[in-house]
Amino acid sequence: MTTTAQTYAGAAPSARGGSITRNRRKVLILSYVFLVLFVIFFLTPPLYMFITSLKTSAEISAEVSPWWVFSPTLANYIQLLTSPVYLTFFRNSILVSTFVVAITMVVSILAAFSLARMKFWGSATLATGVFLTYLIPDTLLFIPMFKTFAFLHDLTGIEFINHWWVLVIIYPTLTIPFCTWIMIGYFSSIPKELDEAALIDGASYMQLLTKIFVPVALPGIIAAAIFAFTVSWAQFLYPLAFTTSTDQLVLPVGIVTTLIKGDVFNWGQIMTGALLGAAPPLILYAFLMDYYIAGLTAGATKG
Amino acid sequence: MAEVKLRQVVKMYDETPAVRGIDLDIADEEFVVLVGPSGCGKSTTLRMIAGLEDITGGEIMIGDDVINDVPPKDRNIAMVFQNYALYPHMSVFENMSFALRLKKAAKDEIRARVENAARILDITELLDRKPKQLSGGQRQRVAMGRAIVRDPMVFLFDEPLSNLDAKLRVQMRTEIKKVHQKVRTTTVYVTHDQIEAMTLADRVVVMNGGRIEQVGAPGDLYHAPATKFVAGFIGSPAMNFIPCSLEEAGQGLRIRLTDDIGFLVPEERAGRYRPHAGSGKLCLGIRPEHVLEQRSQLEPNQQVFEVGLDVTEPMGMDTLVYFRVNGSEVCGRVNPNAGARPGERMKLVADLNNMHLIDDATGKVL
The missing domain is CATH 3.40.50.300 (P-loop containing nucleotide triphosphate hydrolases)
Structure with a gap:
């Protein structure tokens, strides 16, 4: 009797476990195949950039394998990092992105909080409207924006073209709608009872936002901030259209306009410039990635 | 405060x-x-x-x-x-x-x-x-x-x-x-x-x-x-409600549940219930804890009846017995040693000191 029981007890789970393991292995192999393809596809260009950045112009144009560095040099890095023009681009990019992230977060947190929680007439329609504005492609917007800036110039006398700070006004039109949308989702997932408890505890709506919502929704806020930073750091079309002087350019446009002289492409420096330009978002992602995953709301309510 | x-x-x-x-x-x-x-x-x-x-x-x-x-x-x-x-x-x-x-x-x-x-x-x-x-x-x-x-x-x-x-x-x-x-x-x-x-x-x-x-x-x-709502909501298991009629029985009143089962209304309640005798839809409300096993010594207003049990649920301290009377399922709470078995007939006692008469039309307890 005991033996039978043991046999059944031992056999049943292993049979079930076996099929689960087989199934799991199949899915895993398939996942790895696609992941490897994905990684090769997306990491080849940066790798090529890195290899090229370590080459001299002579080696780049020589007929040797482009995938190997025969006489590595840091000359491209040294030249760029000591070039005042490149450092100006870098500074402009950092200034623009920092201001854009700050403005975006202030506006979208306030907007999302009021749209998600302070139910007022038309708030639902407005929330949808915010998202719809994000769907308008930026290529459609820069001509009306030119007109608007010309009008504002006539009205105020302030020159809105060819200043880096103009980008600080323009970029939020891209970042605020999406960030607001992300934040509405995050704020909506916070249990309603948390607001009610805080309101009974004596918090004002502003205190409710700063003392409860912002800390609880921090992962969402950081995700939105990273998005705003990436968009403003990598934006190409608007700076190309709105800024022209070398001292007002940001990195993406600066690299292309100053390192390509006529029909001479300084590939080593272009690749180095692009690689250095990609570093800040990468570093940001590396440090803040955990916040994407962290679930701070755990423990707020049952579960 | x-x-x-x-x-x-x-x-x-x-x-x-x-x-x-x-x-x-x-x-x-x-x-x-x-x-x-x-x-x-x-x-x-x-x-x-x-x-x-x-x-x-x-x-x-x-x-x-x-x-x-x-x-x-x-x-x-x-x-x-x-x-x-x-x-x-x-x-x-x-x-x-x-x-x-x-x-x-x-x-x-x-x-x-x-x-x-x-x-x-x-x-x-x-x-x-x-x-x-x-x-x-x-x-x-x-x-x-x-x-x-x-x-x-x-x-x-x-x-x-x-x-x-x-x-x-x-x-x-x-x-x-x-x-x-x-x-x-x-x-x-x-x-x-x-x-x-x-x-x-x-x-x-x-x-x-x-x-x-x-x-x-x-x-x-x-x-x-x-009200009937409160009577049914408070108490667990819930109070039993059995459709009934009220008839004159000599000096007193009788609650008629079926042809076989009828209970004499306690004397002190007869006056209060009399105006409703013979009237429309009435309902007897009695809690499971007031439907007991038959005992040798009955207190005043405890009356015996016999039913066929459908289900029994031993709870340890006592056993719940379920049976049907006049189309309604009724629950009683009996001593675990009383020998309640599903499918068998059993003599039970209704403690009418704790009964309620409910007017089904208004939902009020009379």
Whole structure:
């Protein structure tokens, strides 16, 4: 009797476990195949950039394998990092992105909080409207924006073209709608009872936002901030259209306009410039990635 | 400490009434439980007292002040929610002291009050933990602690034990009662669990369909329900309702259930019931604990009848027996040694000292 029981007890789970393991292995192999393809596809260009950045112009144009560095040099890095023009681009990019992230977060947190929680007439329609504005492609917007800036110039006398700070006004039109949308989702997932408890505890709506919502929704806020930073750091079309002087350019446009002289492409420096330009978002992602995953709301309510 | 008064309070959601004009006086230091099925308006009533729902009509007073338009933070109330609603990013200490910190109370006072509340609830060693490091019962204690720290005029509890498992619920129930005995703050407590209502309350308010069905001490509701709804809602297993007719039997009255089963009405009730003799739809209400096994010594107004048992459920202390009378399923509670077996006939005793006669048309207990 005991033996039978043991046999059944031992056999049943292993049979079930076996099929689960087989199934799991199949899915895993398939996942790895696609992941490897994905990684090769997306990491080849940066790798090529890195290899090229370590080459001299002579080696780049020589007929040797482009995938190997025969006489590595840091000359491209040294030249760029000591070039005042490149450092100006870098500074402009950092200034623009920092201001854009700050403005975006202030506006979208306030907007999302009021749209998600302070139910007022038309708030639902407005929330949808915010998202719809994000769907308008930026290529459609820069001509009306030119007109608007010309009008504002006539009205105020302030020159809105060819200043880096103009980008600080323009970029939020891209970042605020999406960030607001992300934040509405995050704020909506916070249990309603948390607001009610805080309101009974004596918090004002502003205190409710700063003392409860912002800390609880921090992962969402950081995700939105990273998005705003990436968009403003990598934006190409608007700076190309709105800024022209070398001292007002940001990195993406600066690299292309100053390192390509006529029909001479300084590939080593272009690749180095692009690689250095990609570093800040990468570093940001590396440090803040955990916040994407962290679930701070755990423990707020049952579960 | 304060009284809470509700005067003709109405709540409408668009055109749908949730609370239909209720009047209720809650005395200082009293523990009142609002109980009823889902959608009866009990939580809405509590939320109106808290200021979390607008009041469509009527008045709510705390102490002598009408608080209809006073924001929640100025009502001097504290509320414990079903899902605890602890601030997840704050430690237990910070959770409990949040209201005092907002009021900019002195640091020493905050510490003293939090520590005092923690002592009452036995959570002193949890003060540095975050909510996610606590069990359900501990979280509920912290939620109560957050309420106690504020020393409010009124405690409001919105189904605070519904998320706990059965064993913990019983434990916390006792805990809540102990806390009330210590702090003596006027308390309004909402639950759908009638046992919770009976065990905790000084007075129970039974609500149904946005109205108050009956207000009374737990014993009064149990022994003298005013309506069929209250009779059926309070008590577990629920009261049996058996369609019946009332007929003259010599000097007295007889309740006729079937051709074979009829009970003489206790003498002291005959006068009260007589006007209903021969009238329309009546219903006998009798609790399972008043349907017993046959005993050698019968007390006055205990009458024997015989039925075929359908199901028996041994509970340990006693056995529940189920049988059908006049189309209704009836439950009795007999001694486990009485030999109740499904499918067999059994002689049972109806204790008519505790019977209720209900007018089915009005739902009122006669």
